[in-house]
Amino acid sequence: MxxxxxxxxxxxxxxxxxxxxxxxxxxxxxxxxxxxxxxxxGYLDLGEDRWATYGxxxxxxxxxxxxxxxxxxxxxxxxxxxxxxxIVMAKKxxxxxxxxxxxxxxxxxxxLYSDDQLFVTIDFIDGATSRNLATYSAYxxxxxxxxWVVWSFESRVVNSIRxxxxxxxxxxx
Numbered sequence: 388m389x390x391x392x393x394x395x396x397x398x399x400x401x402x403x404x405x406x407x408x409x410x411x412x413x414x415x416x417x418x419x420x421x422x423x424x425x426x427x428x429g430y431l432d433l434g435e436d437r438w439a440t441y442g443x444x445x446x447x448x449x450x451x452x453x454x455x456x457x458x459x460x461x462x463x464x465x466x467x468x469x470x471x472x473x474i475v476m477a478k479k480x481x482x483x484x485x486x487x488x489x490x491x492x493x494x495x496x497x498x499l500y501s502d503d504q505l506f507v508t509i510d511f512i513d514g515a516t517s518r519n520l521a522t523y524s525a526y527x528x529x530x531x532x533x534x535w536v537v538w539s540f541e542s543r544v545v546n547s548i549r550x551x552x553x554x555x556x557x558x559x560x
Contacts (some may be wrong), residue, residue: 407550409526411506416521420511420559423489427514428465430457430477431493431507433544437559441500441540444474452488452541452545460545488514490556495524497543503529505547527551 409481472514475485484490490512497506502525511521515537527550529543 392427402420407528407530408554411524411526412446413523414521416511416558418513418520420489420493420520423492425473425475425488426465426469427475427484427488427490428461429484429490429492430476430480430482431461431496431548432480435499437497441498453543456545461552464549465555467516468552468556470508471497484514486514489520489559490514496549498547499526500540502541503547504528507551508560511558521558527554 397429410478430497431453433453435446435450435453436444441449443449457476462474465474473488475488477484490509494510495506496507496508498504499506506524507525508524510519512519527547529547529550540555
């Protein structure tokens with residue numbers, strides 16, 4: 388019995404520290420973010436000049452990944468997580484967002500290769516007033532739950548985008 392209690396305590400302590408994100412800084416939302424029916428996602432710039440840092444032979448290879456993340460992974464995961472909301476995605480950096488929605492802008496994005504996590508600052512902005520409603524800076528891990536499911540670099544980046552969608556949902560609901 389004593390071994391069972393010790394094992395249970397160790398397991399609880401271990402699992403309590405296993406989260407897929409770490410918040411560096413935050414400001415609490417000034418309004419209920421769930422009231423918005425439409426969400427506009429800004430372009431996620433993963434650093435077009437970082438292609439050599441991540442081991443790509445050419446800049447084009449890395450730019451193709453950034454485009455796939457923004458055209459496919461980011462909107463797909465946000466639609467999956469926010470199935471009751473309308474998700475609109477920026478088509479290119481600097482695009483003007485619509486006024487009738489919650490705008491989610493991503494800044495300072497950097498995939499930390501050595502730690503397999505995405506660092507990003509997320510701004511929640513009211514489209515009608517352009518007022519910043521909340522800001523989070525967080526490290527989003529590439530894995531969640533049962534550990535590694537994917538091994539390629541691109542897959543780890545994409546999985547961190549999936550976890551980013553869940554992180555944002557937890558901030559809104």
